[in-house]
Structure formats: C-alpha cells, structure tokens
Amino acid sequence: MVKVHLWSGLRRFTDGADVVELEAKTVGEMMKALVEAHPGLDPVIKAGVSVSVDGKLIARGLHEQVSDDSEVFLLRQLKGG
Amino acid sequence: MPLDTKTTGFKYIGTRPDRPDGIDKVTGKARYGADAYAPGMLHGVMVRSPHAHARIKKIDATKALALKGVKAVVTRADFPTGLEGEDWNIQENCMAGEVALYDGHAVAAVAATSLLLAREAAKLIEVEYEVLPHVTDVDEAMKPGAPAIRAGAADYSVPEGLHPNVMRYIEYGHGDLEAGFAAADLVMENTYKTEATHQGYIEPHACLAQLGSDGKGEMWVCTQGHWFIRRMSAAVLGIDVANLRVTPSEIGGGFGGKTTVFIEPVALALSRKAGKPVKMVMTRSEVLRATGPTSSSSIDVKMGMKKDGTMTAAKVTMRMQGGAFPMAPIDSALDCAFSCYNIPAVHHEGYDVLANRPKQAAYRAPGSPMAAFATESLVDEMCRALGLDPLKTRLKNASREGTKASFGPTFPRIGLVETLEAAIAHPHYAAPLGTNQGRGVASGYWMNWGGETSVSAALGEDGSVTVSVGTPDIGGSRASMALMAAEALGIPYENVRVNVVDTGSLGVNEPTHGSRATYATGLATIEAVKQISSKLCQRAADKWGIPAEAVIWEDGCAKPSGPNAGEFPPLTIGELAAEMGSTGGPISGHFEATPSGHGGSFGTHIVDVEVDPETGHTSVLRYTVVQDAGKAIHPAYVEGQFQGGAAQGIGWALNEEYIYGADGRLQNTVFLDYRIPVASDLPMIDTVIVEVPNPGHPYGVRGVGETGITPPLPAVANAVHAAAGVRLRSLPMSPPRILAAIKAKG
Numbered sequence: 001m002v003k004v005h006l007w008s009g010l011r012r013f014t015d016g017a018d019v020v021e022l023e024a025k026t027v028g029e030m031m032k033a034l035v036e037a038h039p040g041l042d043p044v045i046k047a048g049v050s051v052s053v054d055g056k057l058i059a060r061g062l063h064e065q066v067s068d069d070s071e072v073f074l075l076r077q078l079k080g081g
Numbered sequence: 082m083p084l085d086t087k088t089t090g091f092k093y094i095g096t097r098p099d100r101p102d103g104i105d106k107v108t109g110k111a112r113y114g115a116d117a118y119a120p121g122m123l124h125g126v127m128v129r130s131p132h133a134h135a136r137i138k139k140i141d142a143t144k145a146l147a148l149k150g151v152k153a154v155v156t157r158a159d160f161p162t163g164l165e166g167e168d169w170n171i172q173e174n175c176m177a178g179e180v181a182l183y184d185g186h187a188v189a190a191v192a193a194t195s196l197l198l199a200r201e202a203a204k205l206i207e208v209e210y211e212v213l214p215h216v217t218d219v220d221e222a223m224k225p226g227a228p229a230i231r232a233g234a235a236d237y238s239v240p241e242g243l244h245p246n247v248m249r250y251i252e253y254g255h256g257d258l259e260a261g262f263a264a265a266d267l268v269m270e271n272t273y274k275t276e277a278t279h280q281g282y283i284e285p286h287a288c289l290a291q292l293g294s295d296g297k298g299e300m301w302v303c304t305q306g307h308w309f310i311r312r313m314s315a316a317v318l319g320i321d322v323a324n325l326r327v328t329p330s331e332i333g334g335g336f337g338g339k340t341t342v343f344i345e346p347v348a349l350a351l352s353r354k355a356g357k358p359v360k361m362v363m364t365r366s367e368v369l370r371a372t373g374p375t376s377s378s379s380i381d382v383k384m385g386m387k388k389d390g391t392m393t394a395a396k397v398t399m400r401m402q403g404g405a406f407p408m409a410p411i412d413s414a415l416d417c418a419f420s421c422y423n424i425p426a427v428h429h430e431g432y433d434v435l436a437n438r439p440k441q442a443a444y445r446a447p448g449s450p451m452a453a454f455a456t457e458s459l460v461d462e463m464c465r466a467l468g469l470d471p472l473k474t475r476l477k478n479a480s481r482e483g484t485k486a487s488f489g490p491t492f493p494r495i496g497l498v499e500t501l502e503a504a505i506a507h508p509h510y511a512a513p514l515g516t517n518q519g520r521g522v523a524s525g526y527w528m529n530w531g532g533e534t535s536v537s538a539a540l541g542e543d544g545s546v547t548v549s550v551g552t553p554d555i556g557g558s559r560a561s562m563a564l565m566a567a568e569a570l571g572i573p574y575e576n577v578r579v580n581v582v583d584t585g586s587l588g589v590n591e592p593t594h595g596s597r598a599t600y601a602t603g604l605a606t607i608e609a610v611k612q613i614s615s616k617l618c619q620r621a622a623d624k625w626g627i628p629a630e631a632v633i634w635e636d637g638c639a640k641p642s643g644p645n646a647g648e649f650p651p652l653t654i655g656e657l658a659a660e661m662g663s664t665g666g667p668i669s670g671h672f673e674a675t676p677s678g679h680g681g682s683f684g685t686h687i688v689d690v691e692v693d694p695e696t697g698h699t700s701v702l703r704y705t706v707v708q709d710a711g712k713a714i715h716p717a718y719v720e721g722q723f724q725g726g727a728a729q730g731i732g733w734a735l736n737e738e739y740i741y742g743a744d745g746r747l748q749n750t751v752f753l754d755y756r757i758p759v760a761s762d763l764p765m766i767d768t769v770i771v772e773v774p775n776p777g778h779p780y781g782v783r784g785v786g787e788t789g790i791t792p793p794l795p796a797v798a799n800a801v802h803a804a805a806g807v808r809l810r811s812l813p814m815s816p817p818r819i820l821a822a823i824k825a826k827g
Contacts (some may be wrong), residue, residue, distance in 0.1 A: 007253035009238055009250060019622075033255075043237045044237065047237075052489065055492060055493040058677050061388065073489040075490075076251065081336055081337020081446060
C-alpha cells in the first residue's frame with residue numbers, strides 16, 4: 001500500500017486522516033484511488049495539485065511510478081516568477 | 082537515478098562569452114514590444130475606473146465614436162460569457178463586467194488611427210458609476226463589516242464563519258508543537274507586515290494584435306511566455322488556440338509580472354471589431370495601477386529556541402491579499418517560511434484574501450520574500466536575545482540532504498549548509514563597522530520549477546547548429562543554451578545560434594518563470610542536440626561500414642569507439658554536415674518533457690547599512706550574496722541574477738510600497754513617487770557562487786533567478802536594527818518610519 005501524506009487542511013475530506021493508504025503503481029492510479037476513497041478530494045485535485053515522490057516534484061506526470069516504500073506527499077500547486 | 086553525469090571537466094560551461102543579444106540591445110536594434118508596426122495599424126487605449134469599487138451603471142461611447150478616425154470601442158459586452166474559474170478571473174481583470182473592482186480596472190477600450198486621437202476618444206467615453214464601499218488592507222478585509230468583494234466565491238478549503246473575502250485557507254504541519262515550545266528556553270512571537278510592491282520592469286506591457294473576422298489572428302507581444310498569452314487570450318475571446326499565432330518580442334524585464342494577460346485580449350477584440358491591426362502600449366501609470374504587483378501580507382510568527390540555538394518549534398499564520406481576485410501566493414509563502422531549518426515541530430496556516438487592489442501577479446519567488454522577512458527577522462531577534470551568532474545558529478539548524486522539509490517531503494541534495502559556511506568564511510562577515518552602522522544576515526529558499534518544455538535543434542550545412550526554444554530570453558538564456566549545446570556537441574559557442582520562436586514552431590512551452598529556463602530548456606536543449614550527434618554517428622558508421630554502436634561522439638567529431646571498431650580518421654561535424662544532403666538528408670533533434678528534477682536553491686546574504694539618526698535614511702554600504710547555483714553555466718549571468726534579486730529586495734525593504742488614499746486610489750503611480758533603487762543608491766553587490774550539483778540536471782544546474790530576492794528583506798531589517806537599535810516589523814523601512822522608531826525609542 002502506498003502511503004500518501006496530505007496537508008492538514010484536507011483532513012475533513014478524509015475522516016481526519018493526514019496519511020491515506022492506497023493500492024497504486026503510478027501517480028495516475030494513486031490520484032484515481034484517492035478520489036474513489038475520498039470523493040471530497042475531487043475538487044481539490046481538479047483545482048490543481050502537485051505530487052512529491054521521494055523528494056521529486058511531479059507536476060503532471062501521471063505515469064510516474066510509486067511503490068509501497070515511496071515517500072509521497074500531495075502538495076499545493078506552485079508556480080514561480 | 083541521478084542525471085548529473087557530468088559536473089566537472091567542462092570546456093564551455095562556466096566560461097563567460099559575450100551575450101548574443103548584446104550588440105543589438107546597446108545599439109537600439111533589438112525590437113521590443115512597442116517596436117512593431119503593421120500597415121493600417123490602429124492605436125488602442127484603455128478606459129479605466131477611477132474608483133476602488135464601483136458598480137458600472139452605464140457606458141456611453143457615442144461621442145467617442147463620432148470622432149473622425151475612431152474605429153472601434155469595446156466593452157465587456159464584446160467578450161463571450163460563460164467562462165469559469167481562472168479563465169473568468171482573467172477575463173474579468175482584462176475588462177470589468179458589472180463592477181469595477183479596483184482603481185485602474187479597465188472598463189472599456191477604444192481604437193483610433195493615432196495614439197493622440199485614441200486618448201482623446203477615451204476621455205469622451207462616458208461611464209456612469211455607483212461607488213461602493215472598498216477595502217485595501219488585508220487585515221481590514223478580514224474583519225466583520227468589511228465590504229464583501231465577491232461573496233460566495235470562496236473555494237472548498239475555507240471553513241465556515243470566515244469573512245467572505247477569504248478565498249482560500251491552508252493549514253498543514255508536522256510534529257508536536259506544544260512539546261516543542263515547552264522544550265524551548267526562549268519562545269518569541271511577533272507580527273510582521275509587508276506592503277505590495279511592483280515588479281518594476283523597465284519595459285511597459287505592449288503588443289500588436291491582429292484578429293480577423295474568420296477567427297484567425299497573430300500577435301507580437303512583450304511576454305515571459307507566449308503559449309500562456311495564446312491560451313489565456315483564446316480563452317478570454319472564445320477562439321481556438323491554434324488560430325492564434327503569438328511571437329514574443331525582446332523583453333525589458335518581467336520578474337513574473339509578464340506571465341499573464343492584461344491588454345492582449347483587448348487589443349485582439351479591438352482588432353476584430355475594427356478589422357485592422359491594433360497596437361497597445363501601457364503607460365507607466367497604467368502598469369502600476371492595473372498590472373500585477375505582488376501581494377501585501379500580514380504575518381504572525383512564533384518560534385521556540387534552546388539556549389544553544391537549537392530550534393524546537395515554529396508556527397506561522399499568514400494573511401495575504403492578492404487584489405480583487407483569488408490566488409495570492411500563500412502556498413509558496415508558507416512552504417518557504419521554515420524551509421531553511423530542520424525543526425521537529427512546525428505548523429502553517431494561510432489565508433488568501435480579496436481586497437480592492439489590482440490582481441496580484443507572480444513576482445520573483447512569489448511569497449517567499451514576505452515569509453523570509455517574518456521568520457528571518459524573528460530568528461535574528463532570538464539570536465540577539467540569547468547572545469548567539471546569527472549565521473552559526475542558522476548553520477546549526479540548517480536543512481540538508483535527508484532533512485524532512487517543513488512542507489513535508491525529504492530534501493534531496495541541497496546547498497544551504499555550503500552557502501552558510503561560505504558566508505561565515507567571507508571577509509565581509511568579519512569586517513569592522515563604524516558609528517551608526519550595522520550588519521544583518523538572512524537566508525532564503527526558492528523551490529524552483531521544471532514545467533512543460535519543447536526544444537528543437539537543426540544542423541546547418543556548415544556544421545553550425547540552430548536551437549529553437551520557447552522560453553523568452555530575460556536573463557541571458559540564449560547564451561546559456563548555446564553554451565550547453567556547444568558543450569554537448571563539442572563545437573564552439575559561436576557555432577550555435579539560439580532563437581526564441583513563435584507558438585507555431587514548437588509544442589507548448591511554459592513561460593520563463595519559476596527559475597526554470599536554464600534548468601528545463603537547458604535539459605531539453607542538451608537532449609535535442611544529443612539526437613543530432615547520435616544521427617551523425619550513424620552517418621559516420623555508414624561511411625565507414627561499421628555498426629553505429631562502434632562510433633562515439635567526442636570533441637565535435639565522430640570517432641571509432643576503440644581499436645576493434647577499425648582505424649578511421651575522425652569525421653568532424655562540418656565534414657559530416659556538408660555531406661548530409663547526400664547521406665540521408667536533414668539532421669535535427671527534438672526533445673519535449675516536463676522535467677521534475679529541478680533542485681531548490683538556497684542563499685545567504687550579508688549586508689552592512691548606515692542609518693542617519695537625524696533623518697532616518699538608510700545607506701547600503703556593502704552587500705554580499707552567497708547562493709547555490711548547482712552549476713553556473715554562464716557565471717556572469719548567474720552573478721547578474723544574484724545582484725538583480727538583491728537590488729529588488731533592497732528596494733522592497735527600504736522604499737517601495739503601494740500607497741492608497743482614503744478613497745482607495747493609488748497615490749504613487751509614477752517612478753518619481755514609487756521609488757525603486759537606482760545605481761547611485763547601491764554599492765557594487767558582491768557575489769559568491771556556490772555549486773552543489775542538482776542531481777536532476779545533466780550538468781547539475783539549479784535555477785538561480787528567484788532565490789536572490791528572498792533574503793534581502795530580513796537581512797536589511799536586521800542590519801537596520803543593528804545600526805539604529807530599532808526593530809522595524811513593517812515594510813518598507815522608509816526614512817520617516819525609521820526616524821519615528823528612533824524617536825519612540827528615545
């Protein structure tokens with residue numbers, strides 16, 4: 001199971017959980033499973049998020065691999081100047 | 082897998098060749114946004130609201146249209162309806178609908194045969210307003226009773242009970258905050274405020290637009306990202322992106338402020354209505370009143386520290402107004418607030434708030450300078466209270482590879498420790514100071530960015546190479562791309578030409594933003610030219626009658642890979658290129674990606690100031706920037722980025738601010754009143770380039786453009802405190818404010 005760390009403001013969509021465990025082999029599968037498990041996250045993800053996998057920020061690479069021991073964080077989407 | 086396979090032994094990387102655009106720029110040949118002309122061209126002028134908040138009751142253009150030479154007037158009625166989300170925000174900002182949301186908000190536009198005539202016509206457009214209550218301060222905008230600017234527009238994140246001006250709410254953290262504060266010997270908490278500042282680019286926004294009745298159009302525009310301009314303009318006008326070809330001009334500065342549209346869709350709408358090309362060029366007052374400044378902020382920070390300097394816990398609450406539209410950069414501000422430190426317990430809270438001000442736009446490390454001002458000022462105050470060395474305390478707590486970042490993930494290889502060690506060892510840190518002089522230090526971070534990138538490279542018949550990129554050259558990227566292509570191909574820098582091409586020539590490219598161009602476009606350039614060398618190896622193999630795998634590319638030549646491959650004299654790129662027409666045809670390379678290995682960049686600044694106790698004026702005496710570049714491709718450009726960031730940060734710290742009157746109108750709309758630093762205000766800014774290679778780039782590059790503006794705000798505040806004995810927690814530290822603080826101290 002992949003452990004996805006969420007920012008605290010999302011706890012109200014995940015029954016209070018900061019970390020959600022999901023079956024997924026890619027970032028795309030993980031996002032899909034996240035919304036299936038917690039539909040309240042759908043507008044959050046549609047509004048735009050970034051995913052950090054082992055310290056690498058994946059902006060849009062849904063095919064990027066994740067594994068059970070990956071460090072995965074859902075982060076707010078950022079941009080620079 | 083690390084990509085930084087080559088970080089030493091470079092031939093071209095790290096040299097300082099002349100910039101390819103230098104002669105054109107110093108001789109006036111370079112063509113900027115306002116330098117384009119077309120047959121039959123009209124001039125467009127905007128009509129702007131003089132009110133901070135007002136319902137638009139009626140717009141009457143009869144008198145304007147009666148003037149000979151006036152060809153078109155557009156209002157919101159000329160734009161499609163039904164847009165949602167950020168597309169609606171952009172459309173609303175370009176042309177107000179029912180309500181003008183800030184002083185300077187566009188409400189109509191006119192096109193005429195001359196600029197003077199267009200200006201005259203704009204004055205004749207009669208707009209009837211119903212003035213509404215307004216609010217411009219972020220803290221005031223959150224209070225009960227503040228006018229609701231867009232009630233009901235808050236997103237999913239905002240808890241019930243907050244003022245309707247709060248558009249987004251963010252909360253996150255880790256560790257046991259209470260235990261952390263309990264373990265501290267000293268806990269301090271303060272509130273800090275920063276005013277909105279403008280990017281201050283020298284070139285105002287300008288474009289030349291043509292849009293036919295068939296929906297096909299072209300635009301010449303000064304921008305950081307022409308694919309963004311294409312997408313946003315198409316959305317605002319309801320046309321397909323493929324029907325709009327956008328060509329970028331040279332650009333006289335952007336700093337994030339030219340990553341969105343203001344006049345461009347309006348110029349296209351005027352052109353469509355008039356049937357002629359329309360040129361629009363903003364005045365400086367329009368730039369200041371109606372294009373994105375950065376947010377203003379109000380920040381509470383609390384930190385716990387042991388007597389030995391160990392940080393035990395930290396908490397930040399950040400309120401930012403981003404004008405009358407959501408998306409103030411609270412996200413990145415919070416992420417950067419404690420990113421320099423390994424603190425066991427941290428908590429972040431942020432409020433994105435509406436106010437009757439122009440829609441904020443990105444400005445160099447959006448949000449990070451404000452966050453740094455608060456946290457790095459507090460760190461300085463705590464070091465003073467505990468009698469600790471401020472740089473050694475930072476080093477003791479510094480984030481490093483393997484640290485769990487304050488915003489969550491584990492840091493990969495980063496260079497904060499190296500910048501702190503270099504700053505401590507720098508002669509500046511130990512230099513003596515005189516009367517009324519003080520020294521300040523601060524560190525800062527920006528996470529950088531990768532982003533959508535598409536690059537093509539083509540081999541010429543003489544062995545020279547043309548690289549086509551989609552990221553406008555703001556800080557010297559053409560030279561940097563040429564250096565990386567030259568290094569990868571083993572050919573002279575002068576044999577590579579880099580062109581910034583239009584939206585019809587490449588796949589989507591994000592703008593030159595997020596300090597991404599040298600990293601992402603550079604990575605794509607290297608991969609694209611490697612395809613050229615690979616194809617050249619194949620041509621050589623064909624000529625020699627050996628497998629391509631038995632040929633290597635080295636020093637600009639195809640060579641047999643070893644004794645077993647056979648004895649053949651090397652074939653140069655020129656020799657192979659001269660024959661390519663008869664050996665298989667044109668040779669080119671193309672690479673597209675959204676690279677995600679952008680490494681964050683940390684910096685540490687040292688500044689000496691002298692404060693005049695009679696006037697409160699601050700003179701910056703000496704300034705040193707130490708920053709991690711990963712690998713400096715063209716060190717002179719890297720130093721320029723460091724210096725530019727410091728200069729803008731000094732302006733933000735000491736002088737720059739948006740000043741609103743009680744009527745909600747911006748009071749300082751020209752550079753005489755909005756005071757950015759000029760050369761005579763600043764000393765030569767010293768630079769130290771630290772190189773901790775980024776594992777996410779073939780040559781170890783990290784973006785360097787943004788981090789440099791982050792430390793100056795607190796570094797200067799800390800120096801002012803050291804010099805004058807007064808702590809200013811509100812920016813700018815203009816002479817009247819410093820003088821008042823000195824007098825209050827007694």
